Amino acid sequence: MRDSHPLARLLADPASAERVRDWTSIFSMARAQSLLGSLAWRLEGQDLPDKAAVILAVARRDHDTARTQSLWEAEMARRALAPLGVPIVLLKGTAYAAAALDAGQGRSIGDLDILVPREALGEVQAALLAAGWEWVKEDEYDDLYYRRWMHELPPLIHKERDRMIDVHHTILPLTARLKPDAAALIEDSFILQSGLRILSPPDMVVHSAAHLFADGDMAGGLRNLWDIDRLVRQFSMEPDFWNRLRERARRHQLEAATSRALRLATHLYGTPVEARLAGPRPALDMFFERRLLARNGWGQATRPILRFAFYVRSHWLRMPPLMLARHLWTKWRRPKKPVSHV
Amino acid sequence: MRHRLDLRIGPVTFRIGSDWRAPLGELARLYALYPEPDAIADFTVRLEAERIWRRWIRPSVGIRGDYILPDASPLALRHGLLAAEMAMNLQLALGQRSFLLLHAATVERDGKALLMTGESGAGKSTLAALLGERGWRLMGDEFALVDLDTLALHPFPRAISLKNEAISLFADAPPERLGPLLENTPKGRIRHLRPGADAIARMDEPAPLAAILFPRFGRDFERAMRPVGAAEVFVRLTQASTNYIALGERGFETLTGLVAAAPAWGIDYSDTDTAVALVEEVSR
Numbered sequence: 208m209r210d211s212h213p214l215a216r217l218l219a220d221p222a223s224a225e226r227v228r229d230w231t232s233i234f235s236m237a238r239a240q241s242l243l244g245s246l247a248w249r250l251e252g253q254d255l256p257d258k259a260a261v262i263l264a265v266a267r268r269d270h271d272t273a274r275t276q277s278l279w280e281a282e283m284a285r286r287a288l289a290p291l292g293v294p295i296v297l298l299k300g301t302a303y304a305a306a307a308l309d310a311g312q313g314r315s316i317g318d319l320d321i322l323v324p325r326e327a328l329g330e331v332q333a334a335l336l337a338a339g340w341e342w343v344k345e346d347e348y349d350d351l352y353y354r355r356w357m358h359e360l361p362p363l364i365h366k367e368r369d370r371m372i373d374v375h376h377t378i379l380p381l382t383a384r385l386k387p388d389a390a391a392l393i394e395d396s397f398i399l400q401s402g403l404r405i406l407s408p409p410d411m412v413v414h415s416a417a418h419l420f421a422d423g424d425m426a427g428g429l430r431n432l433w434d435i436d437r438l439v440r441q442f443s444m445e446p447d448f449w450n451r452l453r454e455r456a457r458r459h460q461l462e463a464a465t466s467r468a469l470r471l472a473t474h475l476y477g478t479p480v481e482a483r484l485a486g487p488r489p490a491l492d493m494f495f496e497r498r499l500l501a502r503n504g505w506g507q508a509t510r511p512i513l514r515f516a517f518y519v520r521s522h523w524l525r526m527p528p529l530m531l532a533r534h535l536w537t538k539w540r541r542p543k544k545p546v547s548h549v
Numbered sequence: 550m551r552h553r554l555d556l557r558i559g560p561v562t563f564r565i566g567s568d569w570r571a572p573l574g575e576l577a578r579l580y581a582l583y584p585e586p587d588a589i590a591d592f593t594v595r596l597e598a599e600r601i602w603r604r605w606i607r608p609s610v611g612i613r614g615d616y617i618l619p620d621a622s623p624l625a626l627r628h629g630l631l632a633a634e635m636a637m638n639l640q641l642a643l644g645q646r647s648f649l650l651l652h653a654a655t656v657e658r659d660g661k662a663l664l665m666t667g668e669s670g671a672g673k674s675t676l677a678a679l680l681g682e683r684g685w686r687l688m689g690d691e692f693a694l695v696d697l698d699t700l701a702l703h704p705f706p707r708a709i710s711l712k713n714e715a716i717s718l719f720a721d722a723p724p725e726r727l728g729p730l731l732e733n734t735p736k737g738r739i740r741h742l743r744p745g746a747d748a749i750a751r752m753d754e755p756a757p758l759a760a761i762l763f764p765r766f767g768r769d770f771e772r773a774m775r776p777v778g779a780a781e782v783f784v785r786l787t788q789a790s791t792n793y794i795a796l797g798e799r800g801f802e803t804l805t806g807l808v809a810a811a812p813a814w815g816i817d818y819s820d821t822d823t824a825v826a827l828v829e830e831v832s833r
Contacts, residue, residue: 231564235593240617258589261647269646272797380830505550505566505595506615 208504232504239506244270244313287338308438325376338510416468555586564590573627592640617644648694654689661759672766701755
């Protein structure tokens, strides 16, 4: 398998499982792109070869445990921050799991991502440090970089549970040209029974699109696009969803990213989308699609030139060029960390 | 990838891809007699050049696969067999969720299994290999796979990785069972030994745990044998497990069940005959 098309097809159309000849390659691609759990949920109930069924059953069970652990981590953060009385909005995987959304089914969850009001950052940081979280990076430049330019605190890790937390105060770096309305994200968020919050449905889609197309180099993009498919399928049942999505995308200056997300989701996963908001497919979408699928049946990254182009683009999106040059210069001058054996 | 070899070791089938033919040739020779692999592999391993030109110029083998440690250093191509072994171990250590995985050696006799664990260099691998040549069935020298439902130990009889002084203990083994002598690897001198024919023929036969051993090897150690309390055994086994936390409650239940099921002994020895004698004593 030269690219990840077969995996995308299988997610979009589980009944096509009966035509799969090379499960080993499907599983390697899925693991490399953190999609094995999602695939396992998607293929539940299909008639599969025994060995494939066993591997997917184990993946489902593994995901259940990981989900419990990530919700526990969110609860730990809630307890640490509750005395502050500030809104704590869960983002990405943990939010999908906490709200039992379809997007959470089998979704891999790494770090705990939360959004808090920018003016509360200082006290949030202090409360987390007091409750056992520690800085991951000791490097002064990295620290300064995060604080001055990024949309999140430098990552913190809990010293006993060994789990990371990313504390965001908005959803794009401060240096990016686009300026999402962070206050509106928090204002419109929903409160869950636990007291933790999740973004409103349209904001959740916009954030996911921003994460995929307005920030980063699209590593793990096929998984993020799958999130968008699941979210849109579920939310578009709600009345007036498309108008609200359009309004919020505009408000956060993320119309282009949102439209692109909808176009690619419908192209790769058959997601039902509103044609007006998605817009006509420009030639450029082909490059995004090729980048999203740039992994072969051995789980290897392919299309190195395209990947590099998207890597450059990710920095371009994040920073004005002179600032970028200064940043890269500092990083390159720094001695490489020593490597160790397994 | 250019070259491919599939291998089954116990319940685990690996698909191994390589940029070079040589490591797979050595692997195929060492793993001759192993059974047919499953059509669908559990894990994929990749031995690949870190940069494209490193396929030919000072070739170095990157250790990759479904699961990756970002800072795992590549090995020289002449150590390709070791790279393959490390890459397979890594997949199990990071990806195995069907069993509780313990970094331990296991042997079996009369339907009873002994689990031997300890820090690296404690001699568990060598001891298991010796027992495997002296009437015991070697189940595995590196990983014990604990069944999450029955607590039985499942064999994982990969080729034994003999290190440094241990190599000379097996100099009399039939040459077809030995891999090439690998000098100056990051782990010292290494030579692989294919387990005996019964270990391979019976690799699908699990066995219940009869005793847990914590062997310690030291040149000046007095022969000693002491019981180890359940709490200490539990904590030491959590440290020996790579997936105890990832398994959550099932991991806890399996491990506490295992600790309750069998007595545990610490054994100290300074030579191999003493070690074997101590194991015989424990298992009586």
